[in-house]
Amino acid sequence: MIPRTLNDYISVDCVIFGYNDNELQVLLVERTLTNESTKEIEFTDLTLTGNHIYEDETIEDAAYRVLFDRTGLDNVYLEQFKAFAHPDRLKKDKDRKWLIHDGRDPDKRIISIGFFSLISTRDIIVESKCGIAKWIPLSEIGELAFDHNQIVDEALKALRNKIKHEPIGFELLPEKFTLTELQNVYEVVLGTELDKRNFRKKIGRMKYLIPLDEKQKGVAHKPARLYMFSRDVYEKTKKEMFDFTV
Amino acid sequence: MIPRTLNDYISVDCVIFGYNDNELQVLLVERTLTNESTKEIEFTDLTLTGNHIYEDETIEDAAYRVLFDRTGLDNVYLEQFKAFAHPDRLKKDKDRKWLIHDGRDPDKRIISIGFFSLISTRDIIVESKCGIAKWIPLSEIGELAFDHNQIVDEALKALRNKIKHEPIGFELLPEKFTLTELQNVYEVVLGTELDKRNFRKKIGRMKYLIPLDEKQKGVAHKPARLYMFSRDVYEKTKKEMFDFTV
DNA sequence: ACAAAAGTGTTGCATTTACACCCATGT
DNA sequence: ACATGGGTGTAAATGCAACACTTTTGT
Secondary structure: OOOOOOEEEEEEEEEEEEEEEOOEEEEEEEEEEEEEOOOOOEEEEOOOOEEEEEEOOHHHHHHHHHHHHOOOOOOOOOEEEEEEEEOOOOOOHHHHHHHHHHOOOOOOOOOEEEEEEEEHHOOOOOOOOOOOEEEHHHHOOOOOOOOHHHHHHHHHHHHHHHHHHHOOOOHHHOOOOOHHHHHHHHHHHHOOOEEEEEEHHHHHHHHHHHEEEEEEEEEEOOEEEEEEEEEHHHHHHHOOOOOOOO | OOOOOEEEEEEEEEEEEEEOOOEEEEEEEEEEEOOOOOOOEEEEEEEOOOEEOOOOOOOHHHHHHHHHHHHHHOEEEEEEEEEOOOOOOOHHHHHHHHHOOOOOOOOOEEEEEEEEEOOOOOOOOOOOOOOOOEEEEEOOOOOOOOHHHHHHHEEEHHHHHHHHHHHOOOHHHOOEEEEHHHHHHHHHHHOOOOOOHHHHHHHHOOOOEEEEEEEOOOOOOOOOOOEEEOOOHHHHHOOOOOOOOO
């Protein structure tokens, strides 16, 4: 295999969203800078999962690669949402030190293409070869590396926008899920409360949400029916809409 | 003034949409490659308006700059919609020749950030210092330079998507417009027919479309009332919606 | 007077909203 | 038997889809 060369000015960053403990969470990676001589830790903080692209690789492939290396998952929802290229995006003090420590040129302008991904948190192994990854609830994200706070904000905006008009909420759940779980996903992502009966009526009209002959198990109450999403049916029945909001 | 240096691997391309002759059009620029020695024209084709960014410039500023240099317009609708970075995007034969002729490295990987812009075609001066720009109806676009056909396609998708949920159709019209003009814009962009009475009923509910005490002039029929869009009222009255399509 | 586009209302149907109680299961 | 969440229906208000004729102006 020919060794591939990394491009040093185009990178991708993935905002990996998961739904857990009734919250929307983001998968972040620890970044620790250790002083070479004293061996003391200078700082520890968190970054998005990201990497530079290979010269012969598309940005989509690079994003899938990052996602796979980090989570072991394939075939998950991934979408490009915005480019980040501010001239000062890597210019904070910590970030310059980090880049220098990493043998990189802190003055080289690096553009990063932001992707967001939705995964079912049940699937994921957080332990991986490349550093410790953690699920952090959106509400508890502190100051991240580089411009990653901004990237997360924009990803959330993109997610909210998209989930309102396309059926992607399912991607945050296991293949089989209950309607209450689905409703919770929408409530958490959109930050609104929804009426149970009305939500279910709406769902009822969507032919691509397939009720299964299967129920929840091991719950201390009436077990809920399980559903799954059929992309096939969705593609065949979707209509174009025309709103332009109030 | 300090001479600014151009970054040689990040560029922006603007898909400038205009509405004219009842069609959606794109502003394109002629590209002609002349053989240095024989002075013969090797080929002529069309490109989007675009340019590399300056090292101290944001991509948004670069896009506004391109737009201004080309149209003389300021304060127009402009939106980043996608990054284009395929490794082969500049590798067609014509494109390599062009880059070489232009003194650039045809093997350098260049990423381009796509923006789309909506302008009222009445405003624009197509003549400008940097080459001849032309309005080309979407339906008549042939093979463009680089990956610009793909960029146009994606821009159109982004526009259609956005115009369905946000009030941006007005941007393609003069400040004061009639309801029939507005309906035509929506019909042309979305490629559907709309019912006049239902369209006007819907409009009636949108408080941000302000009817003026002014009418069309110089038309050979009953003159229509003019309207204008109030972004103020829009921002104050907009509601968030929750659909997730059939 | 004619041509050309502006402007306007009704009806039947689908969707939204608001709202409260019984049911099935595990402990 | 009790706690927990699952599951269901109705009425009123609003929005949508389909449809045709009169009005105003310039020529």
